[in-house]
Amino acid sequence: MIDPVPPNIELLRDLRRLKVDGSDQVIGARAFDVLAYLHSNEGRVVTKAELLENVWADLNVEESNLTVQIAALRKLIGARAIATVPGVGYQLTLSAKAPAEPPKALPLPDKPSLAVLPFANLTGDAGKDYLVDGIVSDLISALSCIGAFFVIAASSTFTLKGKAIDLADVGRQLGVRYIVEGGIQQAGESLRINIQLVEAETGHLIWSQRFSGPLAEIFELQDNMVAATASAIEPSILTAEALRTDRKPTTSLTAYDLCVRATPVANGAPGAAAFHAAREQLRQALDLDPHYVRAKGLMCALHIGALSTRAITFAEARSCLPLAEEILADARIGDPQALCDAGFALAFFGGQQHRGLTALRRALALNPNSFMVLMSSGWAHSYLGEVDTAEEHFLRAMRLNPIDPNIGLARSGLANLMYLRGDYEAAILMSERALTEAPGLYGTLMTLVVTCWKTGRIAEARRYAETFRALVPELTISWHLQDTPDRVATWRQDVEDAFRAVGIPE
Template sequence: MAAKHRPARDLPTGTLTFLFTDIEGSTRLWETNHDAMRMALARHDEVLRKCIDTQRGHVFKTGGDAFCAAFDNAPAAVHAALAAQLALNAEAWPESTRILVRMALHSGAAELRQGDYFGPPLNYVSRLLAVGHGGQTLLSETTRELCRDPLPLGAAVQSLGEYGLKDLPRRQRIFQLVHPDLPQAFPPLKTLFAQADADKPSIAVLPFTNLSGDAEQEYFADGVVDDIITALSRVRAFFVIARNSSFTYKGKAVDIKQVGRELGVRYVLEGSIRRAGNRVRITGQLIAAETGAHIWADRFEGRLEDIFDLQDRIAESVVGAVEPSLRLAEIKRARSKPTLNLDAYDYFLRAWQKLSMDPRRQGIDEALDELRRAIALDPDYSAAKALYGWATQLRTSSRGQRIEAEVRDGVRMAREALAAHHDDPITLVTAAWAICWLDWAYDEAMDAVDRALKLAPDVAVVLNHAGWVRAFAGDPADAEDLLRRAIRLSPLDPQMAHLLNGLAIACLRRGKYEEALAASERASRERPTAQRALLLSLVALGRLPEAKALAQRMRESSLTTTISWFMSVPYKDDAFKARCVAAMRAAGIPE
């Protein structure tokens, strides 16, 4: 279809915000469902024109399913984009022609000539549109700055980091418009930086249904799935969504196609587990997310003491079904069975569930009790000792007070885990974070993190702990990269506030205060008590009245909000720590 232009006399001039849109996969939709696509496109056009006109925007060019619109202010453009995405998402499209529209916004001065705009802003917004996905709305840094305060109700702007865009000389900061009524998890942006992950087979493992007839066995079913995820994550040819994101679907009736869209994966593995006495039966089925077609299904049975072998057989079957050319040796774990004592493994799974899903004080205390039982049954259980160290760190941090006997106990357990880690990356990185925080053992922690990353570069929990160790003791640029990768692998993580706080600290250390603010604001929304990085970001940006108001709320909600407590936090970078202390004093945090 030839491009259509609007008369030049109706178009605005000066500094404008441009909104470009197109339909993802439109060529395929036209080829497979021509008549339905014709009707869907008419509705798509109607929705876009209405939303743009309502905000006094100007559609100056269309071509095929693409729209190009100009607005004389950024907030109006953002309102129009959000309204259009909400309307398109709510539309009852036929399943065969579901319309997913990607959008991009950028602001700048352009030349108006014969009913069309020319200049760098048009090139930029075109490049930005090209890296997005259907249903996603991307903003340039310029547009984000122009619409920071008057965002639509419920909307927020999330920093995706810096990316290289085609033909642009330097990496660009890219932001995503998010809203609770819209999908928020997308595959990595289609830039050179993300291409390696985009080319990998991507998979999400959903929680397996517990058919044991005993709700108390949920932790066992979850633990088995967790080990399958870890096994698949260690296949470097795979991109595997982390447990904490896939487990947001636990207990829900799910649409596999919707799961695929929300998590940005090609494949979904689901199944069930039945445990009766000393016998275990596990069923699994692998489904193509886009079509819903079943690729593979099988049943695995054995004795309880064979559980680790059963998990490996499932992982091998999934790899073979998705990527037959992969050598099966790739998914063999580098460690032996974590323990020969199944009761110890049982206690470990209970503790892991409490710490990873809801690490509040009571849950931490219960997890420590479970881990003491596990270690008493198997004194050589390194994974349990590493987890004990982490639980001690969480307990000390949440209490806001170091009890030296407890700290020594946690450090001892973590060091014993490192002494016999069996090349298990999660044991390595969990123990590393414990000794970094509890014992300020920076060099030992960094060495353990480096080894864990070589063993498992794409496991979210490894990236999470490694990012925090680097944020406290290493290169903040490395920390930022690790935590952004963890967020990509686990976009719906219930512990997202923890990931975002680590990201904010890394950005603060790098002097990237706007990005630190974006991460810390989102962390605060995820967990209202996660506010220290937000306070530091506000002070760094010169927004002292807001920082003082936040400091007052922090003092009212927690007695541990003091500078003396912050001084016990183990930052290796003394200059950064001094800047933080000065910022806290400026905001009114007491000594």
């Protein structure tokens, strides 16, 4: 909703009080200082560097602190009262008149949509503008590789550089729901890149991150920032989409909205109840659109996650394999996540590890910065005993997104690799950490049982086996060996011997 003409504000500087249309407002000290400085300079654009220098004086603070204060002020005095000037700073526009007509809104695409605005050059060196713009262009290119997103081209967003804008207006004009902003600061020989993801309509901050490094290593810093940001923004937006959809009435649900609701469950390790609810949502989505590739991929991901906790059986998991085959049969598909889900389904419970890896390689070529694609590839390589490649993919996934909710799955994979290398103590420590981050994972418990048995800790092995049996009461040695995707002969033999030693039936 577009704000009317900005309200009348009264700053009582000596008392540090703010009145909006005659009413006292609760305002934080930093927010008051930011508003006071903007008010003193109304009529001109105030750079972010100038605000940071004057409001925070000698304190070394991140640009995200300023972003938080601007968001708080917009809630108090209206979003239109403070205009954003991409790549520069902010301008107080209390005297501005409301437009005769609101900007014409472009329809939102049928997938999460975002625009990356030009970053602010806060280094104090105008000669670095080219470097700042290059970083933004690279980030747009990386985000464009994520098939689940609709990303506005750099040629469109760079036309906004240096102009006073309202984020909600930009969202409507470009037809996007999310905006990425940022700035680059320099302190001596060090650079700091601050990035934030906000919802265009509300200005709500969804995600922010800081990257820093030596100026001499700017290109390595740039590459790391682009890769990590692309990896982190993907789950942040999908989570925001799920929360947004939860607020919509059920009568307006579409196949897309049904998929959005199912996404958090499908991308995790659900229990039986959550699995069945999400499966029904995805079935409805496919009934509405039988050709919806994302729904097919999510159905595969849902069965993968549920099998990882043995909430379902291998036989139940295989029910989604026809959908995986449909995804892989279409050579035109450019959705890396759908290819990942289909490929890993083949590798995990389809008995086709090599074919699954072929699909995962396609997914990695399309999006080399996806946590889920890298982690799935790591597991698929580990099934074949390709330890070095598996480790590389697990570690890269964890570097790109160290706070991903599925980080425990990656650590579980690393623990298995440590066992294969004979580093049993490290395997136990990594497994215990993985179990804390992702309780109830079959693979983690199996590694703990086998590793404790291998190192002579039979009591501990039996304790983990009890948890194991509670998770899968019907577990037998033959049942496991028949269905396991692992193809490493020595590992299979160790599992068989360990299971027998802790009392798991034949």
